[in-house]
Amino acid sequence: MVAIDRRTVLKTAGGAGLAALLAACSGGKGASSGDQGSGKxxxxxxxxxxxxxxxxxxxxxxxxxxxxxxxxxxxxxxxxxxxxxxxxxxxxxxxxxxxxxxxxxxxxxxxxxxxxxxxxxxxxxxxxxxxxxxxxxxxxxxxxxxxxxxxxxSKYLFLNEAHLSLAHANPQWLDTWDGVLKTARRLKEAGVVKYPLIWSWQQAEALVCDYAQLLGAMGGKFLDESGKAAFNAGGGVQALEFMRQTIVDGLTNPASTQSLEADVQRVFQAGQASLVLNWTYMYGAANDAKQSKVAGKVQVAQTPKGSVGRPGVNxxxxxxxxxxxxxxxxxxxxxxxxxxxxxxxxxxxxxxxxxxxxxxxxxxxxxxxxxxxxxxxxxxDLILRPQAKNYNAISQVLQAELQNALLGRKPAQQALDDAADKANSLLQS
Amino acid sequence: MRPERVRGEGRFALFLLLPAAIVVFGVVLYPVVRTLLMSFYDVDSAMPGSYPFAGLGNYAKAFQDPSFYPVLGHTAYFTIVSTVAELVLGMGVALLLNAPLRFKWLWRSLVVLPWALPTIVNGALWRWIDNGQYGVLNQLLGTEIQWLGSPFLALNMVIVADVWKNTSIVAFFLLAGLQTIPAEIREAAVMDGASTWRTFWSVVVPLLKPSIAVVLVLRTIEAFKVFDIVYVMTGGGPASGTQTVAFYTYLQAFSNQLFGYGSALAYLIVIAVGALAMFYLRLLRQNQMAGV
CATH class of the missing domain: 3.40.190.10 (Periplasmic binding protein-like II)
Known part of the structure; x- marks a missing residue:
């Protein structure tokens, strides 16, 4: 058997460690400097x-x-x-x-x-x-x-026509967010579905997209002219209060806070929700009989109007x-x-x-x-989320505070004030 | 002085070790050293460049970061509860598998299955099981609970998923330990009138201490580093209630491109895990020296 003495092992390990240090200090330039190339x-x-x-x-x-x-x-x-x-x-x-x-x-x-x-x-x-x-x-x-x-x-409003018909709800009510609430109440009272609404409100960017659309409709802004957080005033607060109230009233499926767009699609396609916001692709999927129980009953509409307008999230x-x-x-x-x-x-x-x-x-x-x-x-007519260098970090604090309000852990105003404080320090950094 | 032949064989042995050494250098040593260096700089991009020296600033930042403490709390809770649960359940399963059962090979194969599942698959599986709308857990219990809908409950459900997967490996470690205990010792205890519980507690457990210590070290370290199951099951939500230190480190480094801060957080994990390992190993050595 070949014996490798301790000194050899230590020398080898020390050499490798030194080499790692030198290599790491060299900065790992990679291939970051690009080139136009030959076009081929x-x-x-x-x-x-x-x-x-x-x-x-x-x-x-x-x-x-x-x-x-x-x-x-x-x-x-x-x-x-x-x-x-x-x-x-x-x-x-x-x-x-x-x-x-x-x-x-x-x-x-x-x-x-x-x-x-x-x-x-x-x-x-x-x-x-x-x-x-x-x-x-x-x-x-x-x-x-x-x-x-x-x-x-952008996100559009998808509706199950058959559900609306069963509840004798007029699709034209869906032109406004107040009308959406009226329709959802009608659907619930008629026992068509337990929760007429489901949203993608998981702690993820999807939540900010839904919030952006409601914030825009209610006249809110993400940032003011000086570049500071402004979502904790006016339409921004109203939008979050609206979202929370739909949970309290039993109109929104409580699974929304754990759902992404694909979950929303799944529940809607199973006929367990009547009104949802989602991206364009859902129209084809929800009307495909191979994957949807509600195929042929799905309609799409512009996002509803709030007190100010109806911008869709970009x-x-x-x-x-x-x-x-x-x-x-x-x-x-x-x-x-x-x-x-x-x-x-x-x-x-x-x-x-x-x-x-x-x-x-x-x-x-x-x-x-x-x-x-x-x-x-x-x-x-689109609303743009803030174009900031550290948008992801800002979005993370907003997502967490939006969820705090949606889960009833904080009032909407306090949650948004807390998010605005953190967002402002991130915007300045 | 060693003969030429032996020195030649030594060189040949080192040559054979070279591929492994290159791999260790490339995937362990280099990243470890580079991450350490990066933690002393204010690196805010993945791209190479010169970044301002921050000294221990990134480490200090962690302790001034109000989001870090809840994350540390979640990690500690996850580590303690999952390790204890896996140890207790694993012991139960190991005792069952050590009992004279028919089709023992079948039970052992079944028990190892959860551990054989990749964590990502396990996370996806439990995300479906726990789904408040169409999950099988609510179907079984006849309830309408949003298992992943509130921060504390969601953290506990992530622990359940982790325990379900890792109890198997704990059970197999303990089973290996149980099989080294001669049946005569237990029989002697029974002959002396010891009850089943007394035999277990005063004979089996002390003899299993080395196995228990190894399992504790491994599971504590693994639990402290938990990332993938959280990423898949909850994405850190709801309301950041399931964010762990490793998940938070990932967010800072990759989502926010704060590589300097992320590297410092990664080294804080290394320090914490190292301290835990040292503590357990010292405990194990003390037990061995005491002849337990």
């Missing part, structure tokens, strides 16, 4: 799995791109929305991806930290006038454009070229293809285009005749 070769792109364009859609779009550009090979990857941000962050230093899909709440963070490239100069001049204003916001921060809008979405997403990409020219070419009007119109059934004139195209309207007219009205 291989690129990797990161997309999300659920909602909007499906994996099959992206695969077909990519195949069309590579057929027209055989010198570029594209490898798309898909992760759940919940993992998308962290995957972009973790892969950033190594420059693993050339193209990444980002949510409307991230351009400030990724742009200010130089994780995605400024492509303002590469935008065709007409894009700014031909795209929906809300779509442009998904890629914009500090007067610069960090990507090209690709997904345009749920857009944009495609960006990463700062670490060694093939930025090819990456932008690929993005330009995916976001082009003809390509988006082909897949309008999955996700509505970012182009204004698409909403009057008969071919687009035909893909989803019930949704497109509603979207045309809704996407003209």
């Amino acid at each position: 070769g291989e690129i990797r792109a990161l997309f999300m799995k659920q909602a909007a364009y499906t994996e099959a859609d992206v695969t077909k779009m990519t195949a069309a791109f590579t057929a027209a550009n055989p010198e570029i090979k594209v490898t798309p990857e898909f992760v759940a929305y919940e993992a998308l941000h962290d995957k972009i962050v973790a892969a950033g230093p190594a420059g693993t991806y050339d193209v990444v899909l980002i949510d409307v709440i991230w351009p400030a963070e990724f742009g200010s930290k130089k994780m995605i490239t400024d492509v303002t100069g590469q935008w065709a001049p007409e894009w700014k006038t031909e795209m929906l204003a809300g779509a442009i916001e998904t890629a914009q921060y500090d007067q610069k454009l960090y990507g090209v809008p690709w997904i345009m979405d 749920g857009g997403m944009a495609l960006c070229v990463t700062a670490g990409s060694k093939n930025q020219a090819a990456a932008f070419k690929y993005i330009s293809h995916l976001t082009s009007q003809p390509e988006q119109e082909k897949y309008a059934l999955s996700s509505l285009p970012v182009w204004t004139t698409s909403y009057d195209e008969p071919a687009v309207v035909q893909t989803n005749p019930k949704v497109v007219p509603q979207a045309k009205k809704q996407l003209d």
Whole structure:
């Protein structure tokens, strides 16, 4: 047997430790300094799995791109929305991806930290006038454009017509949030469902999306003109009080505080809820008899009106070229293809285009005749969540305090005051 | 002086160790040292660059952070309750599996199943079971409880899921210990008139102390680092009631890109876990020296 003495082991371990220290001190430069590249070769792109364009859609779009550009090979990857941000962050230093899909709440963070490239100069001049204003916001921060809008979405009101009919409730009542409450009470009293409403109020970004829509309808603001938190006054407080009251009155399913959009969809499709807010994709899913018990009974409407208006939450997403990409020219070419009007119109059934004139195209309207007219009205009036560099941290404190109020642990005003205090110190940091 | 042949064999042995050493260097040593260095800098981006030196500022920040203390409380509660529950239940299961049963192989296979499940799958499973709307737990009990709907109850349900999974491994550790206890010792206790409880408490438990200590060290450390089951079952909610130190560290580092602060929090976990391990091992050594 070969004996390795203690001194050898200690020397080897010490050497490894020293090497680790030296390597760690060197800073791990990675591949963060990107390059335009030759416009040819291989690129990797990161997309999300659920909602909007499906994996099959992206695969077909990519195949069309590579057929027209055989010198570029594209490898798309898909992760759940919940993992998308962290995957972009973790892969950033190594420059693993050339193209990444980002949510409307991230351009400030990724742009200010130089994780995605400024492509303002590469935008065709007409894009700014031909795209929906809300779509442009998904890629914009500090007067610069960090990507090209690709997904345009907001939350709509979905209703079960059969339930309304059973309760003799008039669908026109759903034009306002007060009318939604009236309808929900009618549905409950008639015993159609135990809880007419279910929402995505889990401690997650989904909760802020629902809150944003109600805050906007009731005249609230996330931030004031000086950039300080303003959601703890006026419409912001009324919105949270409204949300809490629907739980107290037994109109909202108490499972809402543990539900994401997919849970809302599941309960609605099982016929256990009558009125819900959700993204566009739910219309197709809820009317698909293979997965829904309420297929054929589902209608979609604009988000209801509050005391001030009916803005929908801006749920857009944009495609960006990463700062670490060694093939930025090819990456932008690929993005330009995916976001082009003809390509988006082909897949309008999955996700509505970012182009204004698409909403009057008969071919687009035909893909989803019930949704497109509603979207045309809704996407003209959107509310944007704060464009802050540390939005995620602000959102986390807001989510926690919103839940404190929803669970009855704090009055709405106190919860929002506490959230505003924390948000203001984060906004100043 | 060693002969040339032996030195040659020594070099060859080191050469064979090289692949393992490279892996250890790459996935353990380098990240450990780099994280430590990062914890002394105000790193607020994943991208490489020069960041201001913060000294112990990130460590001090943790103790000034009002969100850190509730998170620490949840972690302590989770660690204590889950470890104790796993130990008590694991002991019961181990005693049953050690009893003269028919189809012993079948029971042992069944018991190990929960532990064989990946934690992510276990978390998803319990998220469904506990669902207030269509979960099987409410169906079984005929109740309408929102098991994950209030902070304290949700924390306890996460503990239930963790206990369900990890009781198996505790039981197998203890079963291994039980099988080293000669049957004659227990028979002698019974012959001397000791009751079943007395035999268990005064004969079996003292002889099992080394196994119990190993299980305690492993489970306490694992429980203190809990992350994945929380991520899947509750996402840290409701109202941040199930956020643990590891989950909070992840939020700060990856969601908020506060890598300096996140690294300091990670090292605070390392220090706490190290202190716990030292405490248990010292206890174990004292017991061994006392001949227990």
